[in-house]
Amino acid sequence: MVASETTMEIAVPAPPPQTGEAAIPMALLELELSLDHFSGNKEDFAAFIRTVADDVGGEFLFALPASGLIEDCLTIAAIRYGETEDKAPMILFVCLDGDGSTIRVEQPSERTADLKSFAEAFVGVLEQI
Numbered sequence: 001m002v003a004s005e006t007t008m009e010i011a012v013p014a015p016p017p018q019t020g021e022a023a024i025p026m027a028l029l030e031l032e033l034s035l036d037h038f039s040g041n042k043e044d045f046a047a048f049i050r051t052v053a054d055d056v057g058g059e060f061l062f063a064l065p066a067s068g069l070i071e072d073c074l075t076i077a078a079i080r081y082g083e084t085e086d087k088a089p090m091i092l093f094v095c096l097d098g099d100g101s102t103i104r105v106e107q108p109s110e111r112t113a114d115l116k117s118f119a120e121a122f123v124g125v126l127e128q129i
Contacts, residue, residue: 028092031056031081031105035094038103042074045096045103049077056081059089061119069115070106072098078119091119 034052038045046063053060058081066073073095080089093106093115108116 028082028105031058031092035103035105038101040101042096042100045075046077049079049094049103053079053081058082058092061091061122066095069112070095074098074100076115078115078122080119080123091116 031052034056035049038048040048046060049063050060052058058079061078061080063075063077066076070076070093075096077094077096079092079094081092082090091108093108093112095104095106096102097104106112
């Protein structure tokens with residue numbers, strides 16, 4: 001009697017395709033890593049954000065005092081970032097923390113919905129020019 005041979009193949013699932021949504025977190029990571037190099041102060045903030053936005057393919061829109069809009073934030077810079085073929089760019093806020101030396105990225109929230117709307121209107125005006 002001959003022993004039968006059996007072969008076993010282990011199926012490895014294919015990685016999911018990269019979609020626009022999966023690309024945005026990577027873009028945010030790239031932006032945040034670039035922002036980690038900030039070593040300035042309140043006066044250097046807007047110029048630094050403008051440079052980083054240009055370097056990563058984003059667009060600096062404006063900077064303004066936070067006026068209590070976002071907790072522990074002195075100044076907010078609005079940038080448009082993350083444009084892909086199938087996804088429009090998103091508005092992000094870069095915040096200079098209360099200590100004046102640390103920055104962080106925040107996505108729009110309920111509290112900043114009006115600021116996001118203002119940023120989108122600002123973009124609309126720029127596109128008309």
